[in-house]
Amino acid sequence: MIGLGLTRGFLVTLRNFVRSPVTIQYPDRHVGLFGAAKEAGMNPFRFLVGRPGDSIKAIAGLATVPVKLEQSPRFRGNEFVFFEDRCTACASCAKYCPLGIIEIVSVPGKIDALEGESYKLEVFDIDIGRCMFCGLCVEACPYDALHMGTGFEQSTYVRDELILTLDVLNAAEKKPSSFYRPQFEENAFDPFAETIENHYDAGRHERPSDEDMKKRWVDERWTNDD
Amino acid sequence: MAIKTQPVTVNLGPQHPSTHGVFRLRVMFDGEEIVDVEPIFGYLHRGSEKLAEERTYTQIITLTDRMDYVSSMLNNQAYMLAVEKLAGIEPTPRGVWLRMIASELQRIASHLVATGFLLQDLGALGTPLIYAMRERENILDLFEMLCGARITTSYLRPGGVFMDAPKEFWPALDRELVDIVNTLDELEKYLSGNEIVFSRTKGTAVLPPEMLINASITGPMLRASGVDWDLRHRNPYDYYDRIQFKRILHTASDNYARYWVRIQEARESVVIIRQCVEQIEPGEVRPSFDEVPHLIRPPKGDAYVAIESSKGELGFYLVSDGGIAPYRMHVRAPSLINLTLLREMLIGGLFGDLFVSFGSIDLNMGEVDR
Ligand code: SF4
Ligand code: SF4
Numbered sequence: 001m002i003g004l005g006l007t008r009g010f011l012v013t014l015r016n017f018v019r020s021p022v023t024i025q026y027p028d029r030h031v032g033l034f035g036a037a038k039e040a041g042m043n044p045f046r047f048l049v050g051r052p053g054d055s056i057k058a059i060a061g062l063a064t065v066p067v068k069l070e071q072s073p074r075f076r077g078n079e080f081v082f083f084e085d086r087c088t089a090c091a092s093c094a095k096y097c098p099l100g101i102i103e104i105v106s107v108p109g110k111i112d113a114l115e116g117e118s119y120k121l122e123v124f125d126i127d128i129g130r131c132m133f134c135g136l137c138v139e140a141c142p143y144d145a146l147h148m149g150t151g152f153e154q155s156t157y158v159r160d161e162l163i164l165t166l167d168v169l170n171a172a173e174k175k176p177s178s179f180y181r182p183q184f185e186e187n188a189f190d191p192f193a194e195t196i197e198n199h200y201d202a203g204r205h206e207r208p209s210d211e212d213m214k215k216r217w218v219d220e221r222w223t224n225d226d
Numbered sequence: 227m228a229i230k231t232q233p234v235t236v237n238l239g240p241q242h243p244s245t246h247g248v249f250r251l252r253v254m255f256d257g258e259e260i261v262d263v264e265p266i267f268g269y270l271h272r273g274s275e276k277l278a279e280e281r282t283y284t285q286i287i288t289l290t291d292r293m294d295y296v297s298s299m300l301n302n303q304a305y306m307l308a309v310e311k312l313a314g315i316e317p318t319p320r321g322v323w324l325r326m327i328a329s330e331l332q333r334i335a336s337h338l339v340a341t342g343f344l345l346q347d348l349g350a351l352g353t354p355l356i357y358a359m360r361e362r363e364n365i366l367d368l369f370e371m372l373c374g375a376r377i378t379t380s381y382l383r384p385g386g387v388f389m390d391a392p393k394e395f396w397p398a399l400d401r402e403l404v405d406i407v408n409t410l411d412e413l414e415k416y417l418s419g420n421e422i423v424f425s426r427t428k429g430t431a432v433l434p435p436e437m438l439i440n441a442s443i444t445g446p447m448l449r450a451s452g453v454d455w456d457l458r459h460r461n462p463y464d465y466y467d468r469i470q471f472k473r474i475l476h477t478a479s480d481n482y483a484r485y486w487v488r489i490q491e492a493r494e495s496v497v498i499i500r501q502c503v504e505q506i507e508p509g510e511v512r513p514s515f516d517e518v519p520h521l522i523r524p525p526k527g528d529a530y531v532a533i534e535s536s537k538g539e540l541g542f543y544l545v546s547d548g549g550i551a552p553y554r555m556h557v558r559a560p561s562l563i564n565l566t567l568l569r570e571m572l573i574g575g576l577f578g579d580l581f582v583s584f585g586s587i588d589l590n591m592g593e594v595d596r
Pocket of ligand 2: 086087089092093141145
């Protein structure tokens with residue numbers, strides 16, 4: 001019958017018309033008085049009396065609160081988390097990058113009786129203006145020094161600011177994604193709530209004790225070489 | 227008295243919302259009727275095949291993501307199968323099941339996009355497209371759980387996938403499969419009995435099966451003409467031989483048949499995923515680095531592997547000279563080959579059907595130009 005198909009179609013539209021939206025407002029969400037009071041941690045009445053200016057704004061529909069996006073912990077964001085203390089300057093990451101945008105310059109560094117010889121990083125630049133966030137560098141890093149980050153709001157006005165230097169990487173917040181890092185998933189690490197302060201926590205192995213290290217690197221080392 | 231008309235040439239694209247990318251059509255109209263069509267493409271050429279010649283086999287996976295960017299998992303799968311054949315790598319069972327689940331999810335997502343945009347081209351401004359995209363978003367959320375990215379997935383590695391699915395993936399997948407069926411039901415209720423869809427799509431751009439076979443067209447376009455050709459069934463790769471699924475065929479070979487085949491195939495993909503989830507077993511997801519190192523050097527030789535992508539037969543041809551990068555890579559892109567019958571489809575049709583017919587091919591310009 002003519003019109004039956006159309007009616008059925010419009011019924012679907014009608015059902016979706018009253019459905020709550022799946023889209024979200026980003027980066028800020030408009031809130032009314034109740035939302036603004038909740039954000040401020042007060043009850044609405046107290047908010048109305050205590051902060052009349054904000055209340056009028058909220059009633060007029062001008063108050064906004066920031067929105068947090070739902071992301072998976074494995075999210076490959078537009079940033080990197082780097083632990084300089086874990087890095088041996090092996091440059092696996094630089095070799096593995098399809099675009100060759102990681103620049104590493106290293107010099108022989110201190111010789112530590114416990115940890116052996118080490119290289120010191122002089123330059124560690126990632127040009128994220130050209131990066132495609134494929135994560136292959138993170139996959140290649142054998143010492144869990146480089147991790148994907150979970151943030152993604154990295155836009156700048158100047159192209160040069162997109163080059164992540166050693167200082168920028170060291171100063172950045174340590175919220176690594178669990179991309180290719182099963183140890184974070186096992187520990188149920190939540191990059192959106194926690195940060196990793198100590199670089200020992202970022203590795204896939206337990207930290208050996210000082211005695212073990214001494215045994216491995218000082219005592220056994222000389223006997224093995226003989 | 228017939229009204230005398232003069233042929234007019236109109237240039238559509240390259241920047242046109244209905245061309246699904248940067249594609250240009252020079253069309254000559256006589257009144258409402260199309261008398262000549264000249265497709266011009268190559269605006270999105272990024273030289274992926276050439277770039278592949280100086281990248282290692284694992285690095286190329288990132289290039290394949292960007293070929294057909296609405297079905298990157300399927301591209302990953304086709305490429306990895308070619309690498310595995312070339313290097314003689316035995317994939318791990320769990321890795322294979324995981325990549326089958328991922329690629330079937332991607333097939334659903336791709337068919338939803340195709341259907342949504344087809345209806346958009348029909349004049350259903352926005353609404354069905356948004357319904358389809360809403361469901362696709364949820365599938366992309368699942369990809370984010372699996373591999374951390376939504377479009378440029380790079381999930382597969384030689385011999386499997388790079389990481390096992392997280393714990394929260396499986397319940398989310400179960401919920402999602404139910405939702406997908408609901409969305410497809412909704413789309414069908416909305417459209418399959420709709421008179422406007424019927425009158426606009428039935429009997430337009432009919433292509434006889436012989437012509438499709440001669441032009442080596444594959445995928446839903448071919449199956450909509452009644453030719454039973456699905457590589458998952460004809461030449462099972464991965465573990466498709468352990469899976470029972472219906473082959474979706476339609477005989478009308480018009481725009482409606484192509485739309486219908488896509489919707490039904492998305493339903494079959496749900497059935498396939500359910501069987502994969504039943505059969506998947508715990509284990510390693512990729513061979514150890516002793517067996518398959520980061521840097522693989524396949525022996526001299528070549529390999530061609532084709533899979534049934536969402537658009538048709540997607541094949542990767544790799545030639546190795548024994549080095550760390552392929553000597554040559556060639557992609558049999560279904561979108562490009564499905565485009566060959568564009569003139570036959572459009573000439574003689576009406577102006578209003580131009581983009582409907584064009585959309586029913588389900589092109590992806592990233593794949594056409596590569
Ligand atoms: S994420 Fe990919 S492109 Fe970016 S630096 Fe790492 S390997 Fe290179
Ligand atoms: S970040 Fe990792 S791969 Fe890169 S140089 Fe440091 S230790 Fe090596």
